[in-house]
Amino acid sequence: MLNFDAVIFDMDGVITKTAQVHSLAWKRMFDEYLYFRLKQYNEPFHEFTHANDYLPYVDGRPRYKGVETFLRSRGIDIPFGDPKDESKKETVCGLGNRKNEFFNKVLEEDGVEVYESTIILIKDLLKTSIKVGVATSSKNCVVILEKASITDLFETRVDGVVSAELGLHGKPEPDIFTTACDNLGVTYDRSIIVEDAVSGVQAGAKGKFGLVIGVAREDNAIELMINGADVVVEDLSELSIDEINKLIFSKQETR
Structure with a gap:
């Protein structure tokens, strides 16, 4: 007997190999903006780095929240603006839209790769009648899933577009995961969250889900724990459905 009814997967870095594309797009956008501030305001230029900036301030967060969080870390205060702002506008939304232009350009040129081990696990879960959903901060979710030809694997999708429509809070709040579970008609304590970002596992813990699985793609196992x-x-090939079932059963027993 299985001790869980659903698994909700994050997308970038868990299902698709798009996390690095996001990181590079963020770096290009922020480095350009920080260099602009050097020329415009004579502020010291310190480049945007993956370890010190992307992972703690941007990874896993909704796009505009990522912009805000990083700028705050540098003591930079600019207007929030409007989501319709042009990418050249010096607002939080303008910078976020510029990042998205860079991301979509790489996506169009290179396409989307998936983690085969994740796809295998998802198909095994579906064969055992476990419900599967995707929950992500990305507003590019539909395009990415379509390019990877895996849209039909997910019974529900809660992404950045849906979050904006419903007014959901982004990670580290658990809203996107709880909404996915609600859509599937399953209880949180019998649902599993799979995440690769610190903000994502924080959301999983905060939502009191049955089990939170961290995927350490960034040599960040300790931070995730x-x-x-x-x-x-390090990869979902390390876990079978039986092993996952034992893990959630053990956690249920300790409650």
């Missing part, structure tokens, strides 16, 4: 993951793997 500290921030809410019940178990951390």
Whole structure:
């Protein structure tokens, strides 16, 4: 007997190999903007880095929240603006839209790769009648899933577009995961969250889900464990359905 009814997967870095594309797009946008501030305001230029900036301030967050959080870390205060702002406008939304232009350009040129081990696990879950959903901060979710030809694997999708429509809070709040579970008609304590970002496992822990699995793509296993993951793997090929079932059963027994 299985001790869970659904698994909700994050997308970038868990299902698709798009996390690095996001990171590079963020770096290009922020480095350009920080260099602009050097010329315009004579501020010291310190480049945007993956380890010190992307992972703690941007990874896993909704786009505009990522812009705000990073700028705050640098003591930079600019108007929020409007989501319709042009990408050249010096607002939070303008910068976020510029990042998205860079991201979509790479996506169009290079396409989308998936983690085959994740796809295998998803198909195995579906064969056992476990419900599967995708929950992500990305507003590019539909395009990415279509390019990867995996849209039909997910019974529900809660992404950045849906979050904006429903007024959901972004990670580290659990809203996108709880909404996905509600859409599937499953209880949170019998649902599993799979995440690769610190803000994502924080959301999983905050939502009191049955199990939070961290995928350490960034050599960040310790950070994921500290921030809410019940178990951390480097790749989902390390876990079978039986092993996942035992893990959630053990957690249920300790409650």
